[in-house]
Amino acid sequence: MSGTVTERPARLRAGVVGFGWAGQQHMDAYALHPDVELVAIAGLEDGPRATLGERYGLPEAGLFRGYQEMIDAARLDVISIATPTALHAPVALAALAAGVHVLSEKPLAESVDRASAMVGAAKAADRVLDVSFNHRRRGDVKMLKQVIDDGLLGEIYYAKAGWLRRSGIPGLGTWFTQKSLAGGGPMMDIGVHMLDMALHLMGEPTAEAVSAATYAEFGPRGRGGSSGAKVGARADGTGAYEVEDLSTAFVRLSGGATLLLEASWASYIERDQLYVVLYGSEGGAVLGSPEAWNLPQLSVLTELKGFPAELTPVLPADGNHAEAVDDFVAKVRSSSWADQHGEHLLTRSTIVEAAYRSAEQHREVVIDQP
Ligand SMILES: NC(=O)c1ccc[n+]([C@@H]2O[C@H](COP(=O)([O-])OP(=O)(O)OC[C@H]3O[C@@H](n4cnc5c(N)ncnc54)[C@H](O)[C@@H]3O)[C@@H](O)[C@H]2O)c1
Structure with a gap:
């Protein structure tokens, strides 16, 4: 029998930092996305970590306290950042340094210097940097x-x-x-x-x-x-x-x-x-x-x-957060990231x-x- 077999690309491995309302919007969106597997979450609170881990069917190895441990261990393709604003830049810089595409909650960062550093790191790593403006x-x-x-x-x-x-x-x-x-x-x-x-x-x-x-x-x-x-x-x-x-x-x-x-x-x-x-x-x-x-x-x-x-x-x-996540995933799935380093986001900062x-x-x- 002849024919072409089209291989479906592997699902993107996603991690989310932050257990608040915003973080849960990203978790929901990744969990429902056919091209994504939510593999890890990180946050400081023990109770929500356990509850959310159960809700999304995550194994113990997918549950983290700090974002750096998650980035080091979870082999992520994409990460969503839903922490207090002053942590957006440190988490993004750590993720981009590890070659992970970043979707941050708004605002990109609390200062132009830090937002520019994020854009610079996205360029240097050639990874997508986006903000979920739902x-x-x-x-x-x-x-x-x-x-x-x-x-x-x-x-x-x-x-x-x-x-x-x-x-x-x-x-x-x-x-x-x-x-x-x-x-x-x-x-x-x-x-x-x-x-x-x-x-x-x-x-x-x-x-x-x-x-x-x-x-x-x-x-x-x-x-x-x-x-x-x-x-x-x-x-x-x-x-x-x-x-x-x-x-x-x-x-x-x-x-x-x-x-x-x-x-x-x-x-x-x-x-x-x-x-x-x-x-x-x-x-x-x-x-x-x-x-x-x-x-x-x-x-x-x-x-x-x-x-x-x-x-x-x-x-x-x-479309809410689900559409923001869809757009981000589509950018990650596209063939070129050269226009996706988040430069236009700097006007807001x-x-x-x-x-x-x-x-x-x-x-x-x-x-x-x-
Ligand atoms: N787009 C929207 O509609 C919307 C709505 C609400 C909040 N937000 C944004 O989402 C972000 C989070 O807001 P929230 O209301 O969910 O906050 P929140 O305070 O409810 O949750 C913050 C989370 O960050 C975690 N965190 C803090 N430091 C951490 C660290 N070092 N490592 C790992 N996790 C850490 C905390 O444990 C907590 O789970 C903010 O940037 C906020 O502006 C966006």
């Missing part, structure tokens, strides 16, 4: 990107993007509110999702200057915590609170476009909001629902035969860092162009 996989964002790519908005010259919470500081006194571990407050945590969305939708412009302000009106007084406050919050509601709880930034982008960005973990507003508003030469768009921050909704403002018109496109399903510097110095910060 919110850009919302149905409304994906549809808006198609609308823009089809030219319906023309040239986008101004954008507003924000994520504001009524009471959503993620754990007073945990690593999220400590500068050395988190790097910053809501701008670093959720503002970076909105920045990613805006830059993605606007065609990846670079940044020229940032003028920003930050405020800490809730956290230092033990107010504004999320209902799911984590272990580490103190009984009296106070704790180490070293970051802002609201930031606002005005960003000048290449080509003359501008972006107004706001991010807040706590503020006296009616309800949580997530929005993007785009102003284009041929049309506009409003993304996000006034009813609920996590409800995808999109209006495209345009003209039909000279009449003002509003389109509400049918939205595809949300540059803008966030410039925003904090601007707020500290009370002036616009001009970004050096390469």
Whole structure:
């Protein structure tokens, strides 16, 4: 009998560092992916290590405390990093040095220096470096990107993007509110999702200057915590609170476009909001629902035969972390990684860092162009 036998490539061996909500999203996505085998997890907590090991059917040899032990022992092809932000760079550098492709949680790192070191290491090792920006996989964002790519908005010259919470500081006194571990407050945590969305939708412009302000009106007084406050919050509601709880930034982008960005973990507003508003030469768009921050909704403002018109496109399903992991796996499976070293991710780090510097110095910060 003649015929061609196509060999299926071996499944990628995946490891995940971090047992929190974010780490579990990556574990779920790898466990369900047909081209991937989740072989190892690492994290400091004994209880979750055992429970998650059981949930994903991992043997004792696949359960680790520290990330370095896992990288040394588990023969990984890919790793997801879902640790406190200040550990993203050390874990990524260790993994890349061992030839492992890296998918980091957002933000890439807490500083431009560390983010650049990660990109440099990905280049040197020629491995994929990516960030799982799950919110850009919302149905409304994906549809808006198609609308823009089809030219319906023309040239986008101004954008507003924000994520504001009524009471959503993620754990007073945990690593999220400590500068050395988190790097910053809501701008670093959720503002970076909105920045990613805006830059993605606007065609990846670079940044020229940032003028920003930050405020800490809730956290230092033990107010504004999320209902799911984590272990580490103190009984009296106070704790180490070293970051802002609201930031606002005005960003000048290449080509003359501008972006107004706001991010807040706590503020006296009616309800949580997530929005993007785009102003284009041929049309506009409003993304996000006034009813609920996590409800995808999109209006495209345009003209039909000279009449003002509003389109509400049918939205595809949300992709969430599963789609971010799918995209990462597809990049790893592609034949060339030369464009996958995460260079474009640096614009996000540059803008966030410039925003904090601007707020500290009370002036616009001009970004050096390469
Ligand atoms: N994309 C999203 O929607 C989203 C949502 C929440 C958090 N995040 C990001 O995910 C990351 C983790 O957030 P989280 O809320 O899951 O945090 P978390 O505090 O719940 O979990 C952090 C985990 O890191 C582990 N860890 C810390 N130091 C370690 C070390 N040296 N070696 C091994 N493991 C170590 C801890 O043991 C813990 O399991 C952060 O970067 C955060 O910004 C993203």
